[in-house]
Amino acid sequence: MHALSPVRAKRLRAETIAEIKSTALALMRSGGPGAITLRAIAREMGMTPNAIYGYFATRDDLVTALIADVYTALADAVGAAWTASAEDEPAARVLAWATAFRAWALDNPEGFKLIYGDPVPGYVAPEGGAAPDAARRVCVGIAALAAAAGDRAGSPAPGPAFTWDDFDPGLLAKVRSAFPDLPPSGVALALRIWGHLHGLVTLEVHGHLRAQTLAPGKLFRSELAQLIRSLGFGAG
CATH class of the missing domain: 1.10.357.10 (Tetracycline Repressor, domain 2)
Known part of the structure; x- marks a missing residue:
């Protein structure tokens, strides 16, 4: 398997961060501000909880x-x-x-x-x-x-x-x-x-x-x- 080029890796990371943010706002729309949690976002996106910490170390960092x-x-x-x-x-x-x-x-x-x-x-x-x-x-x-x-x-x-x-x-x-x-x-x-x-x-x-x-x-x-x-x- 070929490793991702730095440009492609950067683009994919930016796309994932954008999806995390949009998912957080969607959760807020349906459940209020308290619904924004990294675990809930990971679940919605089909990610493991540990994987999402590679993008935001804490919920407060995301907020x-x-x-x-x-x-x-x-x-x-x-x-x-x-x-x-x-x-x-x-x-x-x-x-x-x-x-x-x-x-x-x-x-x-x-x-x-x-x-x-x-x-x-x-x-x-x-x-x-x-x-x-x-x-x-x-x-x-x-x-x-x-x-x-x-x-x-x-x-x-x-x-x-x-x-x-x-x-x-x-x-x-x-x-x-x-x-x-x-x-x-x-x-x-x-x-x-x-x-x-x-x-x-x-x-x-x-x-x-x-x-x-x-x-x-x-x-x-x-x-x-x-x-x-x-x-x-x-x-x-």
């Missing part, structure tokens, strides 16, 4: 790789939408970013649930997070929406003023490096925007809107229009 893939794909999708929109049309940029976020979530429900849903039981992320670069890109993208609003959002809502102490230092490190002039109220605005965009999408991905509306996309666009007006961008 980390999955989160990195998923988060990177999301960051790529919303980043591309932001870049493709006109810089001098902030309303269009908000619309493009938000629409891309929803479209990606609906196309990748298991991935969305993996990074924004219930955690995988017992999973311990590596120091710095599973996908620090992708997480930073998504955070910066949301902050960009707030920075684009600038002073156009009108008077701040009544209540106590925000200070830097109100926010996680890790979040501030991501946001302030990209937008050093963004004040604490701008960070708060970014989180409020995130809440607007994330809330309806989460309800839709988890199927909670099905009994309430036959037009979730129309509902989301209406919410976006309201958000855009509240940011001082007009009707959008």
Whole structure:
């Protein structure tokens, strides 16, 4: 029997890793995050449990790789939408970013649930997070929406003023490096925007809107229009 060439061996390994990841997401779809185990994946793929350890030494290594893939794909999708929109049309940029976020979530429900849903039981992320670069890109993208609003959002809502102490230092490190002039109220605005965009999408991905509306996309666009007006961008 001829030995595999290095190129072919590398390709076969990459294909097996991709199948392991897709099988893990399929198990999560049918059984929730707790269904992701190396033994279950090996069983589904017809592999021995020992064989799968040659690809991922632990279940947490696999989950980390999955989160990195998923988060990177999301960051790529919303980043591309932001870049493709006109810089001098902030309303269009908000619309493009938000629409891309929803479209990606609906196309990748298991991935969305993996990074924004219930955690995988017992999973311990590596120091710095599973996908620090992708997480930073998504955070910066949301902050960009707030920075684009600038002073156009009108008077701040009544209540106590925000200070830097109100926010996680890790979040501030991501946001302030990209937008050093963004004040604490701008960070708060970014989180409020995130809440607007994330809330309806989460309800839709988890199927909670099905009994309430036959037009979730129309509902989301209406919410976006309201958000855009509240940011001082007009009707959008």
